[in-house]
Amino acid sequence: MADIRLAGGAVARQLEIDRLSKRFGEITALEDITFQVSAGEIFGLVGSNGAGKTTAMRIVLGVIAADAGEVRWEGTPVRLDTRRRIGYMPEERGLYPRMRVAEQLEYLACLHGMTASAAHASVDAWTERLGVADRRDDDVIKLSLGNQQRVQLAAALVHDPEILVLDEPFSGLDPVAVDVMSAVLRDKAGTGVPVVFSSHQLDLVERLCDRVGIVRHGRMITAGTVDDLRAGGREELIVHAPQAAPGWADRLPGVTVHDHSDGRTRLTLGEDADDQLILRAALATGPVHEFARRRPSLTELFRHIVGPREEIS
Template sequence: MLELKGVTKSYGDRRVLDDVSFAVPPGRLTGFVGGNGAGKTTTMRIALGLLARDGGEVTLDGHAVTAADRRVFGYMPEERGLYPKMRVRDHIVYLARLHGFSKADATTRATALLEELGLGERLNDNVETLSLGNQQRAQIAAALVHEPRVLILDEPFSGLDPLAVDVVAGVLQTRAAQGVAVLFSSHQLDVVERLCDDLVIIASGRVRANGSRDALRAQHTVRRYELVSAGDAGWLRDETGIQVLDFDGGYALFDADSDETVQRVLARAVAQGAVASFAPQHPSLAQIYKEVIQ
């Protein structure tokens, strides 16, 4: 497990990371979200050893991360760093060879990985001829070809169309299922919410929320319910302890001040007529994000 404990970083008088602490467990996808300048890329570079920290520690399986440990890390920076004149497969083979694989093994690995990422028909094309989305896929292949134990990706879904997002998401889910610890940043909160097991929300260099997706949803859930009934639900406006947020005939979305109020409303809804559904509404990641960074 990759862990950051109390990591700090300053540039002159400006503190860009302040006591950043979180874990990236193996076998799970950890989404790392925050606005521009929040500290995501700086945190990732410190975890990789590309940037020195001022304080705190970075550990892997309980011990300080060494240069040897970082050889089992995979990293995809937000900036594209591929050689434009190289053929796609040759490029990934070259990177695998740098990690010590034989030419035959590197070629086998590169071919299979590029096909998995949907680039099977572009193996012999120069990198510069690929669309930006396909260059993104090739860069992800570069981070994966040596089969890392820890995978750190900075905006891996940037520039991808919906179908490509699904392909890349599937690749990351497969690696997590194989026991890889995956940390990825993204501004696409809907994608993060769909994919991640754990969430880290950072703002102004401080972690504002950290935990499993389900735990954070439970922590930030209000008593918000959706009622769909056969009859008119206008009677909800007369109930004490209720704030109606949306209403349309037999449909209503409301907040309640207590569990007792919820049960009273449900009992009255049943008494009023057929109830098609009565269900709690969990906050989206976007709602949680807005709440914790304020």
């Protein structure tokens, strides 16, 4: 893949995951997976259990090595010095349970190259921002799971990273904490930091991300903006006619009925379908409370792509 270059020949600030492949024995975890995250962009990586999301993130961080492919930042292969500038939040939390929150965060910040005074100031700022300032002197093990999650995010942010890679950062958080973390990720992206995270909360991914990639069996099946992905899905017609009996639309030309529940019918229309004929048929059953075209949500699109038997994770 050629470097993305700006005017004057400068290489764009972009994290590139280029044709990564990885096998564990007979299991193919990743196969030729490629995507890019530009500076200031939030990229959501979604897929079923075992799809390869965590493996890809671990390769970016150098936790494991790829069998093939390359990870680049600003057009240069990612090495140890670059990885020190990445903020990483693993799915399996990596905090020391019997170490105090502030002491631990300062230690991690210094490992990434910060001075002691800068680390101390950063810990104060991030624990305050993430709502755990009053727990700075507590051992991590004494915190609730939600507060441990907040401290883990602070650990990814405390050294002022250039890149954020977060594996299931919203897992176990209450709605207030989700809002706090979402605001933090938007703010970091607003400063030019590329953010890539995985999540099984697809409604949250849909609201938060600039672009989304769907991974299945180690392959990137599709990637793009949420609007672009939804536009590629089939358009549906939703008809809410409370008095309509099941089957009221079955014989209408060009109409495929997908489900009918509590007076709400979900249809797709062929080229020969007439929406006015459908409306008249619905009105013939009684009042119509809703008659609207809609594109599938990201959750519905995901289920269509990966199949109903695969669990989201």
